[in-house]
Amino acid sequence: MKTKFLILTAAMSFSAMSFAQKNEVKAADKALKSDNAAEAKAALEKAEPLLGSADAKTKALYYLVKGKTYSKLAKSGEEGAFKKSIAAFKDLIAYEEEVGKKKYTVEAKQAMTGMTGDIVNAAIKDNNEKKFDAGADKLYLAYNLSKKDTVYLFYAANSAVNAQNMEKALKYYNELKDINYDGSEVKYSAVNIATGEREEMAKSQRDLMVKSKQYKDPKEEKSPSRKAEIVKNIALIYTQLGEDEKALEAYKDARANNPSDVNLILNEANLQYKLGNKDKFKELMAEATRVDPNNPDLFYNIGVINMEQENIEEARAAYEKAIELNPGYVNAQLNLSTTYVNEGNGLIDAMNALGSSRADIAKYDELKAKKDGLFREGAQILEDALKQTPGNQALLSQLKNIYGALGDTENFMRLKKLLGE
Incomplete structure (x- = not known):
């Protein structure tokens, strides 16, 4: 008799749990119909631990009410509620498929379809409030609800970039590439x-x-295809993340899509430079000038790399071309002047190494005249530059230093005055 009593008690306990679970689900359903999502959520949270003991009808209703409740909470701004709503609806569909009775499946699918617009609107609100990461998550969620609306995935990637979440953006851009997203309309x-x-x-x-x-x-x-933009962004993100080999492969893909995009050539050139492949850098920069021959920045960068490699004549030719294209290009003017100053400075060691013999003194005078000539050539470049951009502090300062090195007191003082020193 004692054993039977224990079994009966267990059965009564199980029945009570099932009854309590039904009551909480019904309470949640009633609260939801009264437009009280917070109360419905509280009832669902009480019902959840008892879900294992629920009958099929109660369990299906639980998932339906949970999906609707979190959908409503999401509209009022509760973070993460959209995901919980979708998860509940998917649990419902999977459960009814398992038990073979699809009472709420159609309603759940319709609810998820209708939710797409709400999710997108919430993402737009996030982006307007500069909550770009949250906006990206919502747009990705909307894409996964409606795979035919691939534009949501594109905007999700853009939002992730704005959030500076490059890993997330890369994931989305690679998905766009994999589905061959075009984006033209x-x-x-x-x-x-x-x-x-x-x-x-x-x-x-x-x-x-x-x-x-x-x-x-x-x-x-x-509208134009977005394929080139996508592969370009993949390459740029790999570069930013320091995954250089993947970036080089991505640039290969990107340039195949858009061989005349000079920015792609420049970005690959910068990566090659970073990797120490300076000859490849120069090759790409030369290619860029063929694609965009009127871009002074290209010639300036070619000048910089040649200057670093001590290819002085090539550097000067590139700087001169940059200035020809943009007469007010101060950095090119400064660097062009510096090539002459550096060449002049290179003679000083030879001058200092000479002795005091008549031949050495003659050689010294010869080298000094050459050095001063180079300095004056550098000074003249800056004097001409000041005609384009009078009062430029960088030009004035470098010119003052050259005159100081020349021992040209008159011009040195003139420049000091112009600098307000």
Whole structure:
């Protein structure tokens, strides 16, 4: 009798748990119908530990109410609620598939479809408030709810970049690449006769408005593909993350998509320079100048690398080309002047090594004249530069130092005065 009593007690306990679980789920359902999502959430939290003892009908209702509750909480701004809502609806669908009774499956699927717009609107709000990381998560969630809306994945990647979450952005961009996302679209527009303004609208609406004679001049414009932008961003992010070998492979892909993009060539060139491949850097920079021959920055950078490699004549030619394209290019003017000053300074050691013989004195005078000539050539470049950008402090300061090294007191004092010293 004692054993039977224990078994009966256990059965009664199990029944009580099941009854309590049903009550909490019903309470949650009732609170939700009364538009009290917070109360519904509290009831669901009480029901959750007892879920294992629930019957099939109660368990299915629990998942449905949970999905709806967190959907409502998400709309009111509760962080993470969208994910919990979707997870509950998916649990419901999987459970009803398992038990073979799909009472709420259609409703759950419709709820998730309808939620996509709410998630996107919440992501837009996050981005407007500069909560870019949260916005990226929501846009990615929206994409996974509606795989056909691949544009959400593209915007999720952009939001992750704005959040400076490069690992997340890279994941999203690689997904876009894997699904061969193009991103181009046709935009339909017509001119509103009353306002004279061109307006974009759906094709069917545009055609109807033109037919009604309220609009005229219908136009269809296809936006450019985003493939090149995606592979370019992948390469840039790999570079930023320090994954240089992957970055080089990504640049290869990116340039295959857009061989005339000079920025891609420059970015790869900078990476090659970072890796110590200076000859490859120069090769790429030369390619860039062929693609964009009127870009002074390209020639300036070619000048810098040649200057570092002590290819003085090549450096000067590049700086001169940069200045020809942009007469006010101060950095190019400073560096061009410096090439002459550096060459002059290179003679000083030879001068100091000479003795006091008549031949050495003659040699010294010869080298000094050459040094001073180089210094004056560097000074003249800066004097000419000041005609383009008078008062530039960097030009004035470097010019003052050259005159000081020359022992040209008159010009040295003139420059001091111009500098306000």
